[in-house]
Amino acid sequence: MPFTEATALAVFWSAATIVFYIGARTLHRLRPCWWLSPLIVTPTALLILALTLHTGYRDYIRGTHWLVALLGPVTVAFALPIYEQRALIRRQWPVLLIGVLVGSGIAMTTAWALASVLGLSDSLRLSLMPRSVTTPFAMAVSSDIGGLPDLTALFVVLTGVCGAALGDAMLKWLPLRSSLARGALFGMGAHGAGVAKAHQIGSEEGSIAGLVMVLAGLFNVLVAPLLSYCLRAFA
Amino acid sequence: MSIRARKIPVLIRFALHHSRVLQIAVIIGFWALGEGLVRRFDLPVPGGIIGMVLVLALLASGVISPLSMRRGAYWLLAEMLLFFVPAVMAVLDHHEFVGLLGLKLLAVIVIGTGLVMGGTALTVDLCYRWQVRHALH
Known part of the structure; x- marks a missing residue:
């Protein structure tokens, strides 16, 4: 069913984003040099994952735009x-x-x-x-x-x-x-x-x-x- | 009023001052309020800004204590990267950035950022020196 597939994708990409972010933060705490900053590591790791799974931006952001929406409360x-x-x-x-x-x-x-x-x-x-x-x-x-x-x-x-x-x-x-x-x-x-x-x-x-x-x-x-x-x- | 009834606001305040999750919920509430106001009055600024101005006004007038939001706010600010990383993935749709166009974009960013940093720092330093000199006379 398309609905469950979309939900599964949303859960998968949200989880991947959060896990990679936490991983990158931990890595930076262990080895604090500038090229290991989460700012570089998180998007790079996600890009590699998306490219290997042949996922486009549209499919990725459909499941993760709720994270971007949280920039409102950050403001x-x-x-x-x-x-x-x-x-x-x-x-x-x-x-x-x-x-x-x-x-x-x-x-x-x-x-x-x-x-x-x-x-x-x-x-x-x-x-x-x-x-x-x-x-x-x-x-x-x-x-x-x-x-x-x-x-x-x-x-x-x-x-x-x-x-x-x-x-x-x-x-x-x-x-x-x-x-x-x-x-x-x-x-x-x-x-x-x-x-x-x-x-x-x-x-x-x-x-x-x-x-x-x-x-x-x-x-x-x-x-x-x-x-x-x-x-x-x-x- | 019984003692138990009077204790309820105290309990709420205690919970708010000690729970980061509650504080984040309050901040999201202010954001939603800001979005609502923007839609209602067709304002040209984002709802988050209106929410921020409301919070600032309430803090400055002493209606709310910074303690009731501090932990939630600093958590949101510290984890901000997580919230904009999904937008950065837009690069997936821009294969044309691999190559000359990408180099041009990098050039704009590197040169521009160097000029911004140098220009801002020199201006501020100049103003600071001017201020110090005039404070002495």
């Missing part, structure tokens, strides 16, 4: 870190605001300009634009401005991996004096992966990176309707 959960960092916000709000504005501006314009120079299609260009903010926010912005949210999730993950890898070199090269700048570098450039990295440098850098990540996400979602209007006006 709500961001209220806690914002509330608990309110002292930092009150003290440093002008600098944080400027950092988020400049960072988001650079992220959007470089994605737009580089994608145009390399001749990428319109939907790819729009999916690349919100890639510097954390996934739940980036996917919301992407669907708002006419990109493909699923592709944006992929670009967000690649951005996180690349930002976390670039971060150390950037810290060495740039003459940064404040923990504020070091935190903003990771929070704006590499969202979740960057925040984890910033926590390794120092707890102050970590909190700032987390805060910058959330504020950048929030800022991008709030300007997305305006941005989509401008994009349509210029297209």
